[in-house]
Amino acid sequence: MDDTQRRVDAIRKDRSELENHIIDEYAAGKITRREFVRRGTVVGMSIPLVSFLAAACGGGGGGETTGGGTTPTATGQVTAGGNVRVALIQPTTEPNPLLVQDEGGAGLLGSTGEFLSFSNEKLELEPRIAESWEPNDDGTVWTFKIRQGVQFHSGGTLVANDVKETFDKLINPDGGSANAQSALGGVLSPGGIEAPDDSTVVFNLDAANGNFPTLVSSANYNAIIIPADLDPADWGKTFEGTGPFKLESFTPKVGAKFVRNDAYWGTKANPDSMELKFYDEEGPMILALQGDEVDFVEHFSVSGGKALLNDPNVNVIAVKAATHRELHMRTDKEPFTDKRVRQAIALSIDRQALVDGLWEGQADIGNDSPFAPLYPSTDTSVPQREQNVDQAKQLLADAGMTSFTVELNTWNGFEIPDLAQLVKQYAAAIGVTINLKITDAGTYYGDGVFGKSTWLDSVMGITDYGHRPVPNVYLTAPLSGDPKVGVWNSAHFKNDQYDSLVKQYVAALDIDSQKGVAKQIEELLLDETPIVFPYFYYFLSAAKKNLLNTTSAATGQFDLSKAGFTS
Amino acid sequence: MARFLLTRLGLAAITLFLLSVIVFFGSQVLPGNVARRKLGPFADQSAVDQLNHQLGTDKPLYEQYWNWVSGLFHGDLGTSLSYNLPVNQLIGPALVHSLKLAAFAFVMVVPLAILGGVAAALKRDKLTDRVITIGGLSLTVVPEFVTGIILILVFGLWLDLFPVSANAPDGSNILTQLKYLFLPALTLVIVLFGYIARITRAGTIESLDADYTRTAMLKGLPRRTVIRRHVLRNSLLPTIAVIATQTGYLIGGLVVIETLFNYPGMGRLIFTAAQKKDFPLLETGVLIVGIVFLVATLLADLAYSLLNPRIRYATAE
Numbered sequence: 001m002d003d004t005q006r007r008v009d010a011i012r013k014d015r016s017e018l019e020n021h022i023i024d025e026y027a028a029g030k031i032t033r034r035e036f037v038r039r040g041t042v043v044g045m046s047i048p049l050v051s052f053l054a055a056a057c058g059g060g061g062g063g064e065t066t067g068g069g070t071t072p073t074a075t076g077q078v079t080a081g082g083n084v085r086v087a088l089i090q091p092t093t094e095p096n097p098l099l100v101q102d103e104g105g106a107g108l109l110g111s112t113g114e115f116l117s118f119s120n121e122k123l124e125l126e127p128r129i130a131e132s133w134e135p136n137d138d139g140t141v142w143t144f145k146i147r148q149g150v151q152f153h154s155g156g157t158l159v160a161n162d163v164k165e166t167f168d169k170l171i172n173p174d175g176g177s178a179n180a181q182s183a184l185g186g187v188l189s190p191g192g193i194e195a196p197d198d199s200t201v202v203f204n205l206d207a208a209n210g211n212f213p214t215l216v217s218s219a220n221y222n223a224i225i226i227p228a229d230l231d232p233a234d235w236g237k238t239f240e241g242t243g244p245f246k247l248e249s250f251t252p253k254v255g256a257k258f259v260r261n262d263a264y265w266g267t268k269a270n271p272d273s274m275e276l277k278f279y280d281e282e283g284p285m286i287l288a289l290q291g292d293e294v295d296f297v298e299h300f301s302v303s304g305g306k307a308l309l310n311d312p313n314v315n316v317i318a319v320k321a322a323t324h325r326e327l328h329m330r331t332d333k334e335p336f337t338d339k340r341v342r343q344a345i346a347l348s349i350d351r352q353a354l355v356d357g358l359w360e361g362q363a364d365i366g367n368d369s370p371f372a373p374l375y376p377s378t379d380t381s382v383p384q385r386e387q388n389v390d391q392a393k394q395l396l397a398d399a400g401m402t403s404f405t406v407e408l409n410t411w412n413g414f415e416i417p418d419l420a421q422l423v424k425q426y427a428a429a430i431g432v433t434i435n436l437k438i439t440d441a442g443t444y445y446g447d448g449v450f451g452k453s454t455w456l457d458s459v460m461g462i463t464d465y466g467h468r469p470v471p472n473v474y475l476t477a478p479l480s481g482d483p484k485v486g487v488w489n490s491a492h493f494k495n496d497q498y499d500s501l502v503k504q505y506v507a508a509l510d511i512d513s514q515k516g517v518a519k520q521i522e523e524l525l526l527d528e529t530p531i532v533f534p535y536f537y538y539f540l541s542a543a544k545k546n547l548l549n550t551t552s553a554a555t556g557q558f559d560l561s562k563a564g565f566t567s
Numbered sequence: 568m569a570r571f572l573l574t575r576l577g578l579a580a581i582t583l584f585l586l587s588v589i590v591f592f593g594s595q596v597l598p599g600n601v602a603r604r605k606l607g608p609f610a611d612q613s614a615v616d617q618l619n620h621q622l623g624t625d626k627p628l629y630e631q632y633w634n635w636v637s638g639l640f641h642g643d644l645g646t647s648l649s650y651n652l653p654v655n656q657l658i659g660p661a662l663v664h665s666l667k668l669a670a671f672a673f674v675m676v677v678p679l680a681i682l683g684g685v686a687a688a689l690k691r692d693k694l695t696d697r698v699i700t701i702g703g704l705s706l707t708v709v710p711e712f713v714t715g716i717i718l719i720l721v722f723g724l725w726l727d728l729f730p731v732s733a734n735a736p737d738g739s740n741i742l743t744q745l746k747y748l749f750l751p752a753l754t755l756v757i758v759l760f761g762y763i764a765r766i767t768r769a770g771t772i773e774s775l776d777a778d779y780t781r782t783a784m785l786k787g788l789p790r791r792t793v794i795r796r797h798v799l800r801n802s803l804l805p806t807i808a809v810i811a812t813q814t815g816y817l818i819g820g821l822v823v824i825e826t827l828f829n830y831p832g833m834g835r836l837i838f839t840a841a842q843k844k845d846f847p848l849l850e851t852g853v854l855i856v857g858i859v860f861l862v863a864t865l866l867a868d869l870a871y872s873l874l875n876p877r878i879r880y881a882t883a884e
Contacts, residue, residue: 092649175618178610280835284827449603
């Protein structure tokens with residue numbers, strides 16, 4: 001036995017069953033090196049440790065098929081200091097970690113706040129407030145080691161109790177964070193968090209969960225760690241956090257300025273300051289970048305920002321993502337009670353044309369399940385649904401529905417009205433008349449509860465969903481038959497077999513088990529087709545050519561602490 | 568004159584009362600529950616009910632209206648539901664921004680449009696008239712976002728003469744602020760010029776054709792004196808009324824221009840308040856725009872009465 005193997009054995013003795021399972025999978029060549037790194041970081045192995053094991057254990061054959069940015073950020077030597085100006089979409093709520101439910105608000109939270117870990121563009125978890133984390137053998141208890149010596153901007157020292165209190169507030173059913181609970185509902189219940197000492201937090205889960213560290217990372221953008229005694233409603237007064245930048249000024253509706261936090265625990269921020277400017281629409285953001293009034297656009301769409309895609313003065317950063325649209329059809333209402341009718345609508349759609357026309361190719365084709373191609377657990381052997389007008393017509397004939405009229409509801413944001421128009425045209429080709437009803441977002445979403453929301457009550461609708469590093473939320477909230485879980489179930493889909501499969505998927509701790517269940521879920525959803533998932537589009541950011549070392553994640557998080565200018 | 572003023576003020580007060588009723592009850596038509604929208608779909612119904620109770624949005628409408636109006640009389644404009652800040656902290660800066668842009672646009676467009684209108688009338692049916700009326704009308708019918716985007720592309724990006732955003736950095740001097748405001752103000756000039764010039768032209772032609780003008784000419788007064796003393800004084804009456812009615816639009820209706828130039832004015836503030844069902848901000852914002860509009864029309868009435876004494880005499884009788 002050589003020295004390397006002895007070191008590997010020594011390491012494996014101290015690792016959990018789950019971690020050893022992932023090492024075995026890699027050594028056996030079942031997962032790629034990239035996937036090994038991603039899974040390893042999720043279950044709590046540090047990046048240096050994973051890198052050592054990846055080199056020592058070999059394996060990892062096969063192609064690099066998952067995660068990763070399609071166009072990585074430009075990196076290089078930069079000068080110290082400077083002020084980085086960022087165009088950010090206008091936050092829709094006050095800056096309150098419990099209330100933020102949008103990308104602009106998430107950008108504000110992440111400007112000064114830090115998470116237990118940062119979910120990067122490769123879907124890896126980079127340790128931040130948590131130094132490490134590990135599960136028990138069955139994944140029902142996760143223990144996080146909290147970094148010591150971390151100072152809040154106001155001077156207090158962060159301890160494990162701050163983490164516990166932060167998450168207790170987020171999951172409080174009586175006034176917690178709706179968005180955080182979309183990820184943690186049914187996973188972590190009040191009373192499930194302990195802080196036995198200043199450096200340890202223990203999460204006792206409702207059920208086994210192999211992706212839990214992701215659910216409490218920056219992917220859950222409400223989960224910035226704040227002092228235990230801070231009322232989240234007062235957070236907007238100070239933007240209290242531990243991050244590399246601290247607040248200098250904040251003007252609602254206008255923007256915010258942050259300066260370097262010299263007491264930061266890690267590598268100090270390179271820029272002297274970072275300035276956020278809020279924009280109501282992406283058009284002015286793009287003009288501002290071209291007019292040299294900002295250096296970085298946090299997010300833009302292909303439809304609104306075509307001018308940037310070929311601009312030689314701009315670096316476009318494309319990160320593969322699971323951001324998508326869902327075309328729901330109510331399974332409990334005519335004309336969609338017969339699954340053949342739903343299948344016919346799905347078959348009428350030319351997905352490649354949508355990806356090319358609406359996204360200039362900056363998207364992956366969907367296969368009518370939440371399993372986006374970038375997820376490692378997605379079983380890509382499930383046949384892709386293609387456009388087939390003849391088959392669609394035959395299905396309608398078999399269902400006795402050769403022609404009917406239905407109303408499609410949606411709202412007037414992004415490319416959604418164009419998508420609705422195209423769906424209408426595709427449906428017309430199989431004899432279905434769709435009347436579009438496109439309103440503003442407020443009217444479409446209403447109160448967001450059944451009976452008071454066009455989104456949740458309409459027979460047919462198109463809804464936008466943001467990126468999640470794991471598909472758990474997409475599998476539960478919009479598709480679960482359990483009324484407590486399926487709170488976004490606009491298709492009113494109820495299928496006991498599906499619910500049972502999702503439970504198995506969530507509990508599965510290794511990629512093989514997840515993939516096995518994923519295949520069954522994908523096939524079941526293709527057959528039932530409560531929702532059409534036409535595409536999953538990439539997350540695009542843009543930086544001036546002279547701004548390097550920016551980091552974007554598809555969740556809308558960005559890290560500019562290493563950014564700087566070349567001249 | 569005092570009676571004239573009192574009458575106008577009385578009418579303004581009645582208008583404001585009606586406006587407050589329309590704004591308040593009109594806002595209630597907006598769909599959605601205030602607390603549910605704030606807390607999100609996962610919040611328990613008990614938490615939603617509790618927040619509605621805390622905000623007072625579960626009370627009968629007449630009681631909510633009374634609380635709002637009595638608050639206004641005590642200087643309490645309420646707290647924004649979406650920003651959790653006193654409404655005056657949001658409306659104050661936005662109103663200042665809007666007034667700055669409106670004033671700059673007025674300073675540019677009013678003399679230009681009046682000169683254009685008078686010149687067109689004096690050169691009636693000639694090339695100058697055609698250029699001003701048809702050119703002005705053509706520019707007016709172009710949507711403001713199209714005009715704005717063209718100005719941004721030409722003067723902001725290609726020629727790099729003006730900033731593409733309108734909000735100058737904090738602490739900027741007046742010249743820098745004007746430089747930032749130039750493109751949105753120019754957009755407004757283009758939008759308003761044709762309309763105001765056309766009204767001025769019509770008023771001038773009417774005055775030129777009037778008996779008193781002919782009499783003045785026949786008296787042997789120089790043409791310049793006739794135009795200054797007799798024509799302009801009368802021809803500007805409808806123009807003043809038109810300018811006053813544009814005030815409300817310039818203060819509270821510039822949603823598109825403010826969005827395009829990323830300018831934090833009243834239009835965007837009120838629009839987003841309506842989108843978010845932020846009643847205190849929406850209602851007070853609209854009321855403030857209404858007050859500005861009423862003040863502008865009152866000033867227009869005063870100017871009108873000074874230029875045309877028959878109006879104040881008619882009111883006084």
